[in-house]
Amino acid sequence: xxxxxxxxxxxxxxxxxxxxxxxxxxxxxxxxxxxxxxxxxxxxxxxxxxxxxxxxxxxxxxxxxxxxxxxxxxxxxxxxxxxxxxxxxxxxxxxxxxxxxxxxxxxxxxxxxxx
Amino acid sequence: xxxxxxxxxxxxxxxxxxxxxxxxxxxxxxxxxxxxxxxxxxxxxxxxxxxxxxxxxxxxxxxxxxxxxxxxxxxxxxxxxxxxxxxxxxxxxxxxxxxxxxxxxxxxxxxxxxxx
Numbered sequence: 001x002x003x004x005x006x007x008x009x010x011x012x013x014x015x016x017x018x019x020x021x022x023x024x025x026x027x028x029x030x031x032x033x034x035x036x037x038x039x040x041x042x043x044x045x046x047x048x049x050x051x052x053x054x055x056x057x058x059x060x061x062x063x064x065x066x067x068x069x070x071x072x073x074x075x076x077x078x079x080x081x082x083x084x085x086x087x088x089x090x091x092x093x094x095x096x097x098x099x100x101x102x103x104x105x106x107x108x109x110x111x112x113x114x115x
Numbered sequence: 116x117x118x119x120x121x122x123x124x125x126x127x128x129x130x131x132x133x134x135x136x137x138x139x140x141x142x143x144x145x146x147x148x149x150x151x152x153x154x155x156x157x158x159x160x161x162x163x164x165x166x167x168x169x170x171x172x173x174x175x176x177x178x179x180x181x182x183x184x185x186x187x188x189x190x191x192x193x194x195x196x197x198x199x200x201x202x203x204x205x206x207x208x209x210x211x212x213x214x215x216x217x218x219x220x221x222x223x224x225x226x227x228x229x230x231x
Contacts, residue, residue, distance in 0.1 A: 105157030
């Protein structure tokens with residue numbers, strides 16, 4: 001079974017600085033998807049960024065980028081120019097390419113932005 | 116507006132009662148999912164449905180039931196058999212559910228269920 005691990009329960013960063021959230025996963029499959037979701041205090045899950053495992057290029061979305069290391073099974077999220085609105089729980093998630101479409105989530109990292 | 120709606124936002128239930136959580140989407144998505152979130156944990160899959168009139172158990176289906184009579188709706192019933200139902204419940208949907216090459220799950224705002 002696939003597992004996702006986020007080893008940082010909490011992180012904090014100064015506003016306008018850069019922060020990196022870590023995620024590792026375990027799978028025996030070669031093709032899959034990885035996601036970062038943000039959960040603000042409203043508790044709605046919001047997609048931040050998505051990476052297809054067969055793509056070597058790291059995904060980017062504005063101030064958000066990932067460092068995808070397939071051999072190491074690592075998928076970290078970098079937030080540049082942190083803003084107060086970035087404060088939230090961040091969840092890393094894995095999904096198989098085929099078959100059951102369920103997402104496997106990590107435990108989450110609570111990110112605090114210090115003004 | 117297109118999106119996923121869940122109702123109610125807060126729900127209180129007495130022990131021994133069944134309760135149904137609503138999830139509706141107007142995104143024309145094929146697949147729908149129910150997740151449970153407990154404090155300090157990530158989401159865990161309860162049930163999912165890839166097409167109308169078909170659904171599969173997820174990792175923690177015991178004590179829950181679902182139906183998928185319409186593409187737009189995927190209600191979740193929390194039965195009295197669920198031993199610890201107090202949690203935050205999130206519904207999600209995606210554009211394709213079976214062997215899709217690329218689909219992303221989008222989430223509703225959630226329902227907070229408390230058992231009194």
